[in-house]
Amino acid sequence: MAPIQRIPLADQAAEVLLERVRSGEWELGQKLPGETTLAPQLGVGRSTVREAIRQLAGRGVLTTRQGAGVFVTALDVPEDWDAVLRRADIVSVIEARIAIESEAASLAASRRTASDVRAIRKALDVRRDATRSIEEHVDADTAFHRSILVAAHNPILLELFDGLTPRLRQTMIEMLRIRAAYGGADDHARHVRLAETVIDRDADAAASESRSHLSGLKLALA
Template sequence: MAQIQRTPLADQAAELLLDRIRAGEWQLGQRLPGETTLAPQLGVGRSTVREAIRQLAGRGVLATRQGAGVFVMALDVPEDWDAVLRRADIISVIEARIAIESEAAALAADRRTASDVRAIRKALEARAASATSIETHVDADTAFHRAIVVAAHNPVLLELFDGLTPRLRQAMVEMLRIRSQYGGAADQQRHESLARTVIDRQPVSASHESREHLRELKEALS
């Protein structure tokens, strides 16, 4: 027979603190009162308050700074990234790509190395020869764009790009199956132009080429 499970006090205290943060009692970056103040307010001991704070720190809401106290880092628990992407429509994903890749292209034009140039050219050639199947083409196209993001030498932008890839791949494959046309000469020339602006160290043009390409993709998907 199933039994009623009692929620640990620390879990309850963490939820009470989170409710107060959500309600606006403390603002972003504000320092929380000390344990001696919070404990009687929550009706628990100081050790339970410490555990509740540790839980919320692990969830990205609070941060403990040695010798300074506990500070609010977020006004709610950040939602799981995969859950956000599963719920997002493809237009939202493309708009996120525009933000990420247009900046990455500009940075790549400034920072690209000889090794990056070789990788971009290799990915561009693979993309040109990828019309054997829709899946192959989508993967080759993604690899090309990723090579440019890698050349930006910004790990955060690369992490964001990689996070979008599974959701984008699914949508692109579905779209191309409906359209049944992909990998044409004009599309490849657009990608060659983007590669050239990065290789020739033209950050403004690189950002523009990336933005325009993705804008056209967004319109095609709308």
């Protein structure tokens, strides 16, 4: 028989506070009552309240501002990113790519350096020649799109793109296997146009070209 698990008071207090946040008792950005108020409400000591607050701060729900108090920074515990991606359908992933990459293409056109241009052109050439296998083609395609994300010089957009890549990779491989065809002159020409808009510093055209390309992919996968 498994032993009875005793849940620490701080864990219990954290869950009660979290439920109160979820219920809407405190709004986003609102300051919580002080420890002397919360402690009797929760039936615990002030040190337990402090530990509960530390737990919720670590989970992204609360934040402590020195000299100001404790404030609500999220209305629930953020779900694990990998779990979100595993549950998401592929169309949702493509829609996220559209949002990320169209903005990144615009930024890349404004911020790209000579080094970025060399990297984009190299990735484009590798993509053109990646014909030995579907896996090689998908990886080369991803590397090309990533070169534009790098040229945007926005680490958050790049991190989001990298987070989506594993979820998308297998789906693209499976789709192309069903089609029994991949690449081709027309497909590559679209990527050439996207590269050229970034290299030519045409931010509006870069965003439009990226959005158009990925919207076509969304239709193909829907």
